[in-house]
Amino acid sequence: GEDVEQSLFLSVREGDSSVINCTYTDSSSTYLYWYKQEPGAGLQLLTYIFSNMDMKQDQRLTVLLNKKDKHLSLRIADTQTGDSAIYFCAEIITSGTYKYIFGTGTRLKVLA
Amino acid sequence: KAGVTQTPRYLIKTRGQQVTLSCSPISGHRSVSWYQQTPGQGLQFLFEYFSETQRNKGNFPGRFSGRQFSNSRSEMNVSTLELGDSALYLCASSSGTDYNEQFFGPGTRLTVL
Numbered sequence: 001g002e003d004v005e006q007s008l009f010l011s012v013r014e015g016d017s018s019v020i021n022c023t024y025t026d027s028s029s030t031y032l033y034w035y036k037q038e039p040g041a042g043l044q045l046l047t048y049i050f051s052n053m054d055m056k057q058d059q060r061l062t063v064l065l066n067k068k069d070k071h072l073s074l075r076i077a078d079t080q081t082g083d084s085a086i087y088f089c090a091e092i093i094t095s096g097t098y099k100y101i102f103g104t105g106t107r108l109k110v111l112a
Numbered sequence: 113k114a115g116v117t118q119t120p121r122y123l124i125k126t127r128g129q130q131v132t133l134s135c136s137p138i139s140g141h142r143s144v145s146w147y148q149q150t151p152g153q154g155l156q157f158l159f160e161y162f163s164e165t166q167r168n169k170g171n172f173p174g175r176f177s178g179r180q181f182s183n184s185r186s187e188m189n190v191s192t193l194e195l196g197d198s199a200l201y202l203c204a205s206s207s208g209t210d211y212n213e214q215f216f217g218p219g220t221r222l223t224v225l
Contacts, residue, residue, distance in 0.1 A: 099157060
């Protein structure tokens with residue numbers, strides 16, 4: 001089946017690291033993505049990882065992929081109040097079709 | 113390069129009416145996808161158009177329809193509006209090939225009274 005799950009809320013203190021987790025079910029996913037949505041705005045692509053990679057680092061962002069467990073995580077180092085937003089993971093399914101499946105979204109709240 | 117634009121940004125309609133939303137993708141992108149976002153259901157895929165053809169469809173009733181023009185601009189139509197159609201409607205464009213990422217517009221906030 002096609003399902004992407006995330007925890008709904010995460011609260012961290014400014015300066016700490018945030019880790020947002022995601023599990024997906026389609027093993028044929030080729031790319032996995034992380035998007036950020038600020039209030040009243042559309043989704044902004046943060047980073048993505050190809051399925052044959054275990055890790056990708058991009059400035060304060062680190063993506064870890066455990067393909068065996070179908071688990072994806074996004075770590076934000078030195079979290080700032082401007083990082084407060086909803087974070088969505090997404091997978092792209094290409095077997096027999098071509099579509100994106102989005103997770104339920106994790107609302108990150110950064111406390112000053 | 114201009115981003116994805118959606119018009120209008122806000123819309124208020126009453127039950128039973130119909131509505132048309134518009135999306136202009138990034139220049140050169142041939143794929144346009146539509147999503148409905150609500151607090152309770154999250155981000156739900158409506159449909160995707162690629163080169164004027166509907167390529168994928170989500171699980172929405174036939175009241176939701178769309179089309180894509182030769183310049184890749186897309187419109188989404190909802191007929192016989194219901195209160196539950198109140199949502200943020202997001203449009204995303206991509207090249208449609210090679211698993212490229214989607215770029216989202218700011219959305220159209222539809223309120224049905």
